[in-house]
Amino acid sequence: MARVQHAKDVAAERLLSIPGVHTVGIGYKRRGGEVTADLAVIVFVDTKLPRADVPPDRMVPLEIRFFMDSSDREESVPTDVVEQARPVEYTHIPAGTLAGRARPVAGGRSIARAASGGGTLGGWVWDGLNDEVVLLTNNHVLGGAAGTDVFQPWGSTAATDHIADVVRTGTLDATIAAPVNAADVLEEIEGVGPAVFEITTATVGMPVEKSGAKTDHTTGWVEYVGLTGHYGSTNDFQVAPDPGMPNGRFAYYGDSGSLIVERTNPSGGSWKRVVGLLWGGNPELGNAKAHQVQDVFADLNLDTLCAGAFEEFLDNLFAPNFPEEPLKVTPIQLPEPVTMPLTTGPRVSLSGALLALQQAAGRPFARSRPLHRGMARDVEARLRLSRMGSDLVTAIHENRVGLARLVLDRQTRRALASAAAPFVEGVWTADELLGRQVTEEDLARFHRVARIAEDHRPELQPLLERVNRILGELPGRSFDDVLR
CATH class of the missing domain: 2.40.10.10 (Trypsin-like serine proteases)
Structure with a gap:
């Protein structure tokens, strides 16, 4: 396929300059109306004529000859002319x-x-x-x-x-x-x-x-x-x-x-x-x-809904741990004093104001953007370093539909965030999260998260059974200890 793609890329501009040619692409060559197994550069024309009747300036070459990168050998790919309206x-x-x-x-x-x-x-x-x-x-x-x-x-x-x-x-x-x-x-x-x-x-x-x-x-x-x-x-x-x-x-x-x-x-x-x-x-x-x-x-x-919604949900759990830096203002020296009436009011968060405007304008899924992006990806990469962690990631991907629908439901999302937030408080990195020792109070919160998930998405039960087995080994240990 790479050869044919290269041939098309090399010849497309020249082929499209031929009068009557309107599209160039890639497909299987046809012979006698039957599809063959040979890939070719396909040249679409307004009207297909017998080759003997084609003027020289409208002639499509029988093959595209070219050199692949870092090669001195000339190669060729056949063409096929297809009559098709624009x-x-x-x-x-x-x-x-x-x-x-x-x-x-x-x-x-x-x-x-x-x-x-x-x-x-x-x-x-x-x-x-x-x-x-x-x-x-x-x-x-x-x-x-x-x-x-x-x-x-x-x-x-x-x-x-x-x-x-x-x-x-x-x-x-x-x-x-x-x-x-x-x-x-x-x-x-x-x-x-x-x-x-x-x-x-x-x-x-x-x-x-x-x-x-x-x-x-x-x-x-x-x-x-x-x-x-x-x-x-x-x-x-x-x-x-x-x-x-x-x-x-x-x-x-x-x-x-x-x-x-x-x-x-x-x-x-x-x-x-x-x-x-x-x-x-x-x-x-x-x-x-x-x-x-x-x-x-x-x-x-x-x-995709699963990648976007689930990652955004997890990243937002960590957002409070990353305080917003104040804007740095450089004073401007004016040639003479300027005075104007000044009305003061409460301080407004720009991100919060944007979120409020989006939701007021009918954007129900709009979220305040997490200040730390990528924590979910970092955790997944760390989990994949161990066999058990990699198996867990695979199981999560296999249940992507149920998990995405779980976090897209606003009421369920709030309940999940409320149950999970205390464990991630103060966490900055994936290493800190997976290395944090789990207490009995943390375990109770995790079980609450699992119950919420099972109540709202029963199809997640097989995944949650695997999660509960991991949870049973956690008290006094970290996720790293259990998944290693």
Whole structure:
């Protein structure tokens, strides 16, 4: 694959300069209409002609010749010319099986801004800049103006259907919006399951599925990757519908914003890995074009719900241990005295004021940013140094859906924080945390945390049984002592 990617990168600019060529990508070469096992640089053209009829200035080379880095040997990769119309965005047309009103709102449902066509709410993700849950869809569905009202279902502008406000957009066709009411969030994709709890890269031949407001739940396979064009991306991919899909479609108008997921999780998890953000396609072929979701996450500083919410919760436990440093003010020497009326008032924390403004503006998941970031990652890295600790980390990842939902519930979150906070008071590092001796009072608090977790998320019981076995060995010892 690396060779083909390199060949595409070397030749893309030259190929796109050929009249009639509109997209370059990577996929399996076809011969006589049949897919072969040979990867090739795919050249998409408006009209494909017999080679003998192609003018010299429109001729696509049969192969791309190039030198790999640090090699004197010339290599080659075949090309394949594919006739395909230029893709369009799948903006809204009326109707659709997932177009109706739903509360709470899962991925796959219809959304829109006022006086626009609308599209599909892809799913709920974690905003790493504001530490909150946000919905993810396309820029061409919601635009990018911060504060724009988002309605569900599309076509409504009723106050009761105002579910979110646009936060920001990026350089790709992607926009996020923060929910007005936490109760409206359902961490699932209709017909798919829990999401978004893991992401991965779409690869050629991968079986995938999606749920969209127009065509509902459909399945297909990744036909091409590394596609050039949309919003300047050079890494998009195309999905072809599986045989037997209604009307021969994987996606259609109204499905813009849908999240494309891998059909089965190779680890056997109850969730499926998200691979792409659908933005359009060729309606006459029923296919879909999408951004790689990893590119979207990097562009908008997003994370999965489990990684973002759980890490933010743990990091916030340590926030009181890191007092905010006062602002340093350099006095300015003025040429003559300046006087003005002065009204004094109570001192206001800027971070607290920002949090209050966010929540007052309908940002229920907004948190004050922890002053120490990364404690959760530091603890995980330390745990992985021992076999028992590594097994515990693996078990935590296997239960990511239940743990994320546990800390996303505000009432449960407060109860957990109240029970756990005394043990971490004064802790600055992972070494201090794992090396701290556990008292009987600490143990009682840990058992309280476990009971709260089991009461609210019964599916966590197997994980909590493992935790309770560790807790039984803790009094008078540290986590390091037990997990070593």
